[in-house]
Amino acid sequence: MTSGELIRKLTDRSARVGVVGLGYVGLPFCMAAAGKGLSTTGFDIDPDKCAALAAGRSYFEHIDDALVAQTVATGRFEATADFSRMGEMDVIVICVPTPLTRHREPDLSYLVRTGEDIARSLRPGQMVILESTTYPGTTEEVLRPILERPGLAAHEDFFLAFSPEREDPGNGAFTTSTIPKVVGADTEAERRIAEVFYSIFIDKVVVVSSTRTAEMVKLKENIFRSVNIALANEMKIVCEAMDIDIWEVIAAASTKPFGYMPFYPGPGLGGHCIPIDPFYLTWKAREYDISTRFIELAGEINSAMPQRVVERLAQALDAHGGKGLNGAKVLIAGIAYKKNVDDMRESPALKIIELLERRGARVAYFDPFVPVIPQTREHAELAGWKSVAWRADLAADYDAVLIVTDHDNVDYAALVAHALLIVDTRNACRKAGVAGGKVVQA
Structure with a gap:
């Protein structure tokens, strides 16, 4: 299939789209693409996610079940763990994690495995677009050689592009479709295919000259x-x-x-x-x-900020009654990495909990968005911890409350009314109009 033929399939909505990775980026991408008439298949290694979506259920707080159910009902979206079906797709979008190793070096293992999965069924005329954040050169230096192993040539037999994701979970002011989309490719034909593709469900598409430029855009932001x-x-x-x-x-x-x-x-x-x-x-x-x-x-x-927060809490405990961290009961208010979401990736709260326990504190947490701490790469020992149940006088059970995440649906007035001490890292109490002498900024 030529570039012109692929563009025609995109234009008349007969092209099939595959999205690899149904996480915080991939799932809303699927909803947006299918919502504009593109037949979209989501691929994920977790069969439980696929089953939930097939039943019309979302596994993210900020994505409504109703949206998933409505999109599934159109017949334009399905989820599968069968990666052999990627050969059926005309455009394949990669939205897999790109974390760091313990030594702060790029971990591209998810991307490499995905590239190998795609290569097994890659056929002429398909376009592969990488959206996972990475360093400049990854698309050409890492992904391209993997895709070319079956004997196909990038830019000639199949098409390649990079488009940085810009999702902001919990931000109601912007959606996948309303956030301007940057896309880069190394030939004019590929840039045009990518522009036509994203323009179907993105309000504004910004085309740059190469995949390396597009990769750098995300890092610059x-x-x-x-x-x-x-x-x-x-x-x-x-x-x-x-x-x-x-x-x-x-x-x-x-x-x-x-x-x-x-x-x-x-x-x-x-x-x-x-x-x-x-x-x-x-x-x-x-x-x-x-x-x-x-x-x-x-x-x-x-x-270094988690350590400074713990030190600030220790100082505040000393100043309010002379009780140190060792043996103190501390309630962490909010452990998601940002407010109003259930996302725990790289949350500083996990490091803070570990530091507090290392200093002898007895720690519990309350988070209305995170009832149970999920498995994480760096803090496996905290997996399975459960949020305490909310009640108005909850803070009275603790020597100090440490506000780490400023969720909007927390009753800060009740926390202040019943707490002996609150250490606030987000200015949440003042924003709620309840700051007082027992509230210490950190």
Whole structure:
């Protein structure tokens, strides 16, 4: 199949789309594509996910069951664990995890395995698009050779592109379709196919000149955030030493209508992007004998925040009754990596819990979005922990409450009313209008 034939199939909606990885990126992608008339098949190694979707059930808090059920009912979406069916697809989109190893080096094992699965049934005329965040050059240097093993040539027999995902779970202001989509490919024909494909269900498509450029776009976006959050965290440390309220400073600075954008301090970075993506670039830069000192320093500052939060809690306990961390009962309020989602990936709360236990504290947590801590790569020993049940006077059972995630549906007034001490890393109490003498900013 030629590029023109594939474009015609996309235009008349007869093309079949396969999405590999039905996580926080892949599932909403499927909903958006199928919702605009594309026959979409989701592939995942977890058969339980496939079964849930077939029954019209979502396994994410921010994706409604009704949307899944409605999309399945159209007949344009199905989920399967049978990867041999990828040969049926015209466009294959890869949305698999790209984490870091313990040594902060890229772990492309999921991508490599997916590439091998695709290669087994790859046929002429198919387009493969990588959306997983990675370092510049991955599409051409890692994925392309795997796909070419059966004897097909990229850019000639099959088509290749990269498009960075921009999902923001829990952000109701944007959806998959309304977030502008960047896409890059190395030939004009591939760029045109990708543009036509995404334009079917994305409001605005931005085409760049190559896969490497598109890969760098994603890193630039998230490194920008990482560096500015690190600056906010460092400013917070300085402000604490000077007895200045960093939150008041940020609020006042935000009144400037130009040349300033607010970023906020916190207990550490979480999620699948900001704690990870900068290290993809620092790793790749070493190949060119370039030291990315600025980016690495930001990573060091952000990575150190859980320890600083624990120290701040210890100081606050000493100041409020002289009780140290050893033996103290501590309630962690919110353990998801960001508010209003059930996403635990890279959550700083997990590191904080481990540090507190190491100091002898007795720790429990409350999170309305995370009833049970799932299995994670770095904190396996916490898997299976259950959230305590909410009641208005819950805080009275503990020596201190540590607010790590500022979910909107938490009764902060009740926490403040019954707590002996609250250490707030998100300014949640003040935003709720209940700050007082027992609330310590961290």
